[in-house]
Amino acid sequence: MDTKRMIFCLLVAAIISPVFTExxxxxxxxxxxxxxxxxxxxxxxxxxxxxxxxxxxxxxxxxxxxxxxxxxxxxxxxxxxxxxxxxxxxxxxxxxxxxxxxxxxxxxxxxxxxxxxxxxxxxxxxxxxxxxxxxxxxxxxxxxxxPDPPNPTLSHPKTAIQDRPYTITCSVRHTCPSHVPKLTWSRGTADEVTEVHKEISLGYWEAQSILAIIPEEKDDHSDVTCTAEFNGQKTSSATLRLYVKRTENYNHIIIPTVAVIGTAVIFAVFCIFMVKRYKKRIAELQNQEGSVWNRLSECLAGESKGEN
Structure with a gap:
């Protein structure tokens, strides 16, 4: 019985003591x-x-x-x-x-x-x-x-495709949520940028700026830079070089194919026309030869009657 009471007291002490000590x-x-x-x-x-x-x-x-x-x-x-x-x-x-x-x-x-x-x-x-x-x-x-501000980190797909949406995320870690670092881009408008701020661990936060653009053919091998300005006016930056993949274009195949097919159709129509004309001419010549022969036959027949 004493053992049970001792265990009970120890359990109560273990539960209650943190309340007082903490x-x-x-x-x-x-x-x-x-x-x-x-x-x-x-x-x-x-x-x-x-x-x-x-x-x-x-x-x-x-x-x-x-x-x-x-x-x-x-x-x-x-x-x-x-x-x-x-x-x-x-x-x-x-x-x-x-x-x-x-x-x-x-x-x-x-x-x-x-x-x-x-x-x-x-x-x-x-x-x-x-x-x-x-x-x-x-x-x-x-x-x-x-001593120097950390450089932003850029996250992005490896290759951009012409005329298709493309996003780049610029992130920087900091310790001052009351004065969040200002993130700016070398291109794009306010409508193309979304900002996110979140705590990543106790005492550390992350500022993000997401740029959404539609690359054009002229943007190939161009640079996009994200600059972070910290409280106290210290700045750092990171640069991305865009590699724009052109949209698949089959004109180099379609145009020659259409030209060949068009030429073949024209040539076939021309051949059919020439064959019909040739056949018509032959028929006309045959008719002319038949008429001449008939007339010659009539003439010969008339001469024979006259001799009789």
């Missing part, structure tokens, strides 16, 4: 590749043991992991490190447990790690703090591994 939790992406001069959005969410609270009673703080007083974001900008003033802001609503941070104009020393801290005010009017928690085990590090 009441204060933050979910923050661990590492992000940052493009210098551009921007980074750090996805962040948190939970707390209190009841649902309005954003007005919550204060969010982002700080260096080594010192919570070295703040890179706070609603009072005078308490923010001078190097980060005007470059950081919260994109999420704290009342919805969203602590997502945006950092613009990335510097090559903005590597972090940076951690999130939450403070709870007594009331909406009394801003004195009654509770606070720093999520020092869930921090983000920025890797300055992108």
């Amino acid at each position: 009441e204060w939790r933050a979910s923050v992406v661990k590492e992000l590749d940052a493009l210098v001069t551009s921007c980074v959005v750090v996805p962040c969410s948190f939970t707390h043991p209190k009841e649902n609270l309005p954003t007005s009673r919550l204060r969010g703080i982002w700080h260096r992991s080594t010192d919570k007083n070295q703040r890179i974001y706070y609603e009072d900008s005078t308490q923010v490190l001078e190097n980060f003033r005007g470059r950081t802001k919260l994109l999420g609503q704290l009342g919805q447990n969203n602590c997502t941070l945006e950092i613009t104009n990335i510097k090559d020393h903005d590597n972090g790690p940076f951690c999130f801290r939450i403070e709870l005010a007594r009331t909406e009017t009394d801003t004195s703090t009654v509770d606070k928690f720093s999520f020092v085990e869930s921090c983000v590090t920025l890797r300055m591994s992108l």
Whole structure:
């Protein structure tokens, strides 16, 4: 009986303990590749043991992991490190447990790690703090591994066919959905372009521009370029050379064949006409020969009667 009670208690402890140990939790992406001069959005969410609270009673703080007083974001900008003033802001609503941070104009020393801290005010009017928690085990590090912007990737069928629809997809990965890279084409109109933006993994997004064109014969061996302009005005591009396959044309077969058949028909009609004319002439000659013979016979017959 004691063994059963012990097992039961262990099961209850296993179920209940995470509830208490995980009441204060933050979910923050661990590492992000940052493009210098551009921007980074750090996805962040948190939970707390209190009841649902309005954003007005919550204060969010982002700080260096080594010192919570070295703040890179706070609603009072005078308490923010001078190097980060005007470059950081919260994109999420704290009342919805969203602590997502945006950092613009990335510097090559903005590597972090940076951690999130939450403070709870007594009331909406009394801003004195009654509770606070720093999520020092869930921090983000920025890797300055992108001194230059990544080049777009072009996806397309290998060969274009003349006068048939042809699509080219230009894609580029980035870390700043609040300032999506602008994708432009060296040809085409706005009606021929479709844009798509999607999250591909935590902290990374992909911008796509799909160009739909109808290649002509003159487009063979021409270039199509997609240019990506990132926040901070850095650009990169990728170029595709079009190889246009001409539409199958059978005129080189049809025209000579028709000419030969037409010539043969004309020649046959001419031959038939000549044969008929020849036969008619022979018949006329035969008739003429018969008339002459008849007349000669009559003459001979008349002479014979006269001698008698």
